[in-house]
Amino acid sequence: MAEQNTEAKLKNLLKQEKIQLWNPPYTVEDEGLEPQHVQQELAERFAALLFLPVSEVGGALESIRVQTVKRSKGNQTYRETNVATLELLLPRSSRKVRLCPPASQSKKNYLETRLDVCVQEVVDRIDQEFGLRHIKLILNGRTLSPHERLDEQGVKNHSKVMVLKVSDAELKQLMSEEEQRRNQQSENLQRTQKGFQILSERDGSEDSSNVPFLEIADQKGNPLKIPHRERKALILAMGFHEKGRSLMKRKQYDDALCHLLQADQQFSVCGSALLSSVDNFSVLQLDIVWCYRALEALACLEDGRSRLQQAEDGFLRCYGARQERLLMIKGNTGREEVLFLRLYLLQSLLSYIEGNDIQARHQLTKVESLFSHLCLDSEKMAQLMALGFSEREARLGLRACQGDLPEAAIHISTRRQEREELKQRERQKRSRRTEDISALAELGYSRRDAARALHRADGDVNKACEILQDASQAAQATNDSRGGVASPEKVEQLLYLGFERDASEAALTLMDGDVQSAAQFLLDNQGVLSPPSSSPSTEEPSTSSSTSTEEPSTSSSTIEDEELVSEVLEDLSRHEEDYLDLTLEEESELINTMKTFLSRGAAHTM
Numbered sequence: 001m002a003e004q005n006t007e008a009k010l011k012n013l014l015k016q017e018k019i020q021l022w023n024p025p026y027t028v029e030d031e032g033l034e035p036q037h038v039q040q041e042l043a044e045r046f047a048a049l050l051f052l053p054v055s056e057v058g059g060a061l062e063s064i065r066v067q068t069v070k071r072s073k074g075n076q077t078y079r080e081t082n083v084a085t086l087e088l089l090l091p092r093s094s095r096k097v098r099l100c101p102p103a104s105q106s107k108k109n110y111l112e113t114r115l116d117v118c119v120q121e122v123v124d125r126i127d128q129e130f131g132l133r134h135i136k137l138i139l140n141g142r143t144l145s146p147h148e149r150l151d152e153q154g155v156k157n158h159s160k161v162m163v164l165k166v167s168d169a170e171l172k173q174l175m176s177e178e179e180q181r182r183n184q185q186s187e188n189l190q191r192t193q194k195g196f197q198i199l200s201e202r203d204g205s206e207d208s209s210n211v212p213f214l215e216i217a218d219q220k221g222n223p224l225k226i227p228h229r230e231r232k233a234l235i236l237a238m239g240f241h242e243k244g245r246s247l248m249k250r251k252q253y254d255d256a257l258c259h260l261l262q263a264d265q266q267f268s269v270c271g272s273a274l275l276s277s278v279d280n281f282s283v284l285q286l287d288i289v290w291c292y293r294a295l296e297a298l299a300c301l302e303d304g305r306s307r308l309q310q311a312e313d314g315f316l317r318c319y320g321a322r323q324e325r326l327l328m329i330k331g332n333t334g335r336e337e338v339l340f341l342r343l344y345l346l347q348s349l350l351s352y353i354e355g356n357d358i359q360a361r362h363q364l365t366k367v368e369s370l371f372s373h374l375c376l377d378s379e380k381m382a383q384l385m386a387l388g389f390s391e392r393e394a395r396l397g398l399r400a401c402q403g404d405l406p407e408a409a410i411h412i413s414t415r416r417q418e419r420e421e422l423k424q425r426e427r428q429k430r431s432r433r434t435e436d437i438s439a440l441a442e443l444g445y446s447r448r449d450a451a452r453a454l455h456r457a458d459g460d461v462n463k464a465c466e467i468l469q470d471a472s473q474a475a476q477a478t479n480d481s482r483g484g485v486a487s488p489e490k491v492e493q494l495l496y497l498g499f500e501r502d503a504s505e506a507a508l509t510l511m512d513g514d515v516q517s518a519a520q521f522l523l524d525n526q527g528v529l530s531p532p533s534s535s536p537s538t539e540e541p542s543t544s545s546s547t548s549t550e551e552p553s554t555s556s557s558t559i560e561d562e563e564l565v566s567e568v569l570e571d572l573s574r575h576e577e578d579y580l581d582l583t584l585e586e587e588s589e590l591i592n593t594m595k596t597f598l599s600r601g602a603a604h605t606m
Contacts, residue, residue: 001353002597006052006060008355013046014064021065022072039065052600070110071158077112084150084157086111086122089297090130091165091254115151119144126163136258138162140303141288143261162297164254188255189262191564192243198561199235230270237266241284242572245579248287248294257291260284279339282314283579286339289346293590308346315339332411334374334399335580341370345587348594357598364594371591373403375584380405384412392581436461440468490515494522 014021021027025038043058050057074085088109109130113122119137123146127133137144139161144153155161240263247256267281289304289311315336319326323333348363376398383405384394389412397408397415433454439461440450445468453471457463486508493515494504499522507518575581 001349001593002600003060003063004353005355005357005597006050006056007064008353009050009357010046010057010060010064012355013049020068021061022068026065027069067108074112074158078157082114082116083112084115084155084159086113086155087158087160088126088130089160089162089300090132091163092296113150115155115157116149118147118149119153120146122150132163132165134165136164138164138257138261138300141261141264141300141307143258160300160302162295162300164257164295189258191567192240192259193236193262194564198565199239233266233270237263237270237284238280239263239572240266241280241287245287248291251294253291253294257288257295260288260291264288277318279315279318279336282311282318283339285311285314286342286346290342293346293349294586304346305350308343308350311343315343332400334402335396335577337370337374337399338580338582338584341367341374341584341587342582344370345590345594349590352594352597360594361598364591364598367587367591371584371587374399375588377403380408384408392575392578395583396577396581433459436464440464443468445472486513490518494519 019026019042026042039061040058043054043061046061047054047057070085078084088111090109111122111125111129113125123135123137126135136146139153139155139159142153144150144155144161240259244256244259244263247253247259263284267284285307289307292300292304319333319336323336326333326336344363344366348360348367351357351363352360376395380398380403381391381394384397385391387409389397389409393412393415394408397412398405401407401411436454436459437447437450440454441447443465445453449468449471450464453464453467454461456467486505490508490513491501491504494507495501497519499507499519503522504518507521508515511517511521
């Protein structure tokens, strides 16, 4: 980061004095080498202005010069041959200096390619040149599709492309050759998407406590009515976000970033006005930039600038300029301050990288102020935990109550009671629903039909009964209008001919009630025919889940679906404020790092 900070400052000075390092006298055209004495004089003059060692400034100037010469040559090559130069941001564990002459050696990694080729071709070349397999490419926070062209996805000459490894572990030894070619990270994304896709299709109309479904609720647990299409998009977005946060906690930032970017994509297609009044999308933007930082993909923080602005705008809109809206809803604001701490810290980092030390120090001052009262007293934490509260409850409680121990204990107890009351209401709701379904089933309706009718009637059992009666009458009217597909008279005619009753009824159903055709059909099948499978009206509740309207669900796919659902549900936090429960360990490390970098030359500027 210090190198980027120095280079940013030097670039500003070069712009102010209109100095072009890629031109003489700093670079000679034949060999691309600069006259040493000219650059040495420039380094000495700029070092005095920035209060930095001459050697450090000289090295930074040479790095800038090499970059500008390479960029100039790249522009010329692109104009003449349409071959673009891409800067690759490799994974930390794979970053190495490529073999090249000392004069042109650079820490940056470049790749020359035409832009009218598919991304997969570039991926293959990265594998050949850098030894990186199973990767995906990220441009401005968006995953590039391997089967589409570079230029069709916004890649330009000199674009900075982030390279993410699909999985740290190579493919397992026992996997088949076909499975070895599969991208493990892509498979995880697909499993996550399918699991939440199944849950997004469920609306709670199934008659079984063993069939989980998701509700979108407000802060107090009250379900929100959202249009079906937007509800599906929200569930997918929130699901990917939860999975990403789970991976962040395990410090698997490569995988986490992939899931978070998927969540961002789902939120972008969700037009619900709900997003303007909740903080989910803002928290997501913050998490994405935090992953950029953790992966040391500092060049990607250019995309991070706009994301942090979206996060800040969203927090202000959701919480209020002085967090008055948050205070009205929750009664306190202490827990959400960790989000602002992380926001200001990332803004400070961005400002420093851009060479704006003054703004970086300003933001860091705000960070340290927040950190001082969000960093909790270990003794108070221990006392609350001794009372039987969890570490998370103690941390959130103390922050909500500004470190006041007695108030925190009362707050935590109140929150526990509120959550228990909510669970009790949910249990009563489920119990009442089961009783209503049983009452409707006693009238002769299947439990599935009863459950669905009750769902359509918003729990009103009388209205559900009317829905079932109307449906039954409509079905009977349809049957009557067709003369009775398998009426007793028609069945008797086939029985008289010697066919079995079940086979006769099945044949009449298949032949739309035509006795003659049914008889011929039975003769062709030697009178053996299984009765048609009835519509789902068994008395046992169904556990099938519809993931698509295009293909029927089978027992095997149902088992697979339930496994996927269980898998994604494991990553859902059981605590509604889990995203606010930050230990601030990583934040503390970054604060100290920023203080170290900003202390260089600080005394000279005061």
